[in-house]
Amino acid sequence: MKATLAQRIVAEGLGTAFLLAAVIGSGIMAARLSGGNAALALLCNTLPTGAILTVLILMLGPISGAHFNPAVSIAFALRNELSRKSLLPYVGAQVIGGIVGVWAAHLMFELPFWQISSNVRTGPGQWFAEAVATFGLLLTILGCNVRTPAAVPYAVGLYITAAYWFTASTSFANPAVTIARSLSDTYAGIAPDGVIAFIGAQMAGMLAATALSRWLWSTRF
Numbered sequence: 001m002k003a004t005l006a007q008r009i010v011a012e013g014l015g016t017a018f019l020l021a022a023v024i025g026s027g028i029m030a031a032r033l034s035g036g037n038a039a040l041a042l043l044c045n046t047l048p049t050g051a052i053l054t055v056l057i058l059m060l061g062p063i064s065g066a067h068f069n070p071a072v073s074i075a076f077a078l079r080n081e082l083s084r085k086s087l088l089p090y091v092g093a094q095v096i097g098g099i100v101g102v103w104a105a106h107l108m109f110e111l112p113f114w115q116i117s118s119n120v121r122t123g124p125g126q127w128f129a130e131a132v133a134t135f136g137l138l139l140t141i142l143g144c145n146v147r148t149p150a151a152v153p154y155a156v157g158l159y160i161t162a163a164y165w166f167t168a169s170t171s172f173a174n175p176a177v178t179i180a181r182s183l184s185d186t187y188a189g190i191a192p193d194g195v196i197a198f199i200g201a202q203m204a205g206m207l208a209a210t211a212l213s214r215w216l217w218s219t220r221f
Contacts, residue, residue: 003063009089011064013097015056019068020101020180021108022052027188028109042164045188050161057153066153069174070094071206075138078210091176098180106184117182117189126169126194127201133163133171134205142213175199 003011023045030044057066065082067073070091076082082090106113140159144152163171172178172190178199182192190198 005086005089008064008086009093011060012067012090013093013100015060015064015066016068016094016097016176016180017101017104018056019049019052020098020177021104022048022101023177023181023188024102024105024184024186025108028105028111028186031187041187042170045170046161046164049164050157053160054153054157057156061153064090068094068097068176069137070176071134071138071174071202072141074203075142075206075210079142079214094176095179098176099183102180102184105186111186115183115185115189117185117191119185119187119189119191120194121169121190122194122197127197129167129169130172130198130201131205131208133167133169133173134202135209136163136205137171137173138206138209139213142209143217146217169198172198173202173205175202178202 026048027041027045030041034041034044053068056068060066065076067076067090073082073087073090073094077084077087103113105111106115137156137159140155141152144155160171160173163173172181175198178190178195181188181190182195183189
């Protein structure tokens with residue numbers, strides 16, 4: 001039986017909350033245990049993120065599609081695979097869920113609940129990296145959906161794991177994640193001044209991937 005809109009919204013909020021709890025929590029743990037080794041800290045932040053994404057998509061995908069990302073929801077709406085009436089509730093749930101996940105991580109590690117990040121992430125290289133990261137993420141999702149939809153959870157988890165390392169921005173690739181991470185002055189945070197440019201780059205990457213996918217997979221060969 002198809003899930004109700006309420007069930008789908010809760011699934012999107014819950015999934016995004018767990019995603020951000022993993023991103024922020026693993027970042028805090030990594031910073032504490034890495035002994036100042038930046039590469040080790042990034043690796044410790046990367047692996048839990050890719051792993052939790054796979055788990056969350058497997059768990060909640062049958063309910064809501066497991067977008068956990070406004071860029072993904074907008075792309076599916078543009079492709080008429082998500083109704084317009086569902087789009088705003090999806091995006092709202094993702095943003096709110098992401099913030100809740102950040103706060104949960106702070107509480108687990110006994111850090112101040114309310115924070116504003118001072119971690120500066122800006123510049124043309126990082127903006128381009130976010131466009132590339134989001135472009136690749138959307139192509140991964142849309143391409144796998146054509147013939148191997150069961151592979152999407154694993155493909156997304158692996159893509160994000162890789163993109164943490166080959167993009168200068170460490171692959172946020174998600175407006176809800178970007179907003180939520182601005183509220184954490186920890187390893188994985190982003191200063192609020194960088195949020196709008198990151199989101200703009202993510203939307204550009206999403207639109208490019210959505211357009212290309214219509215041509216690249218125009219026939220289901």
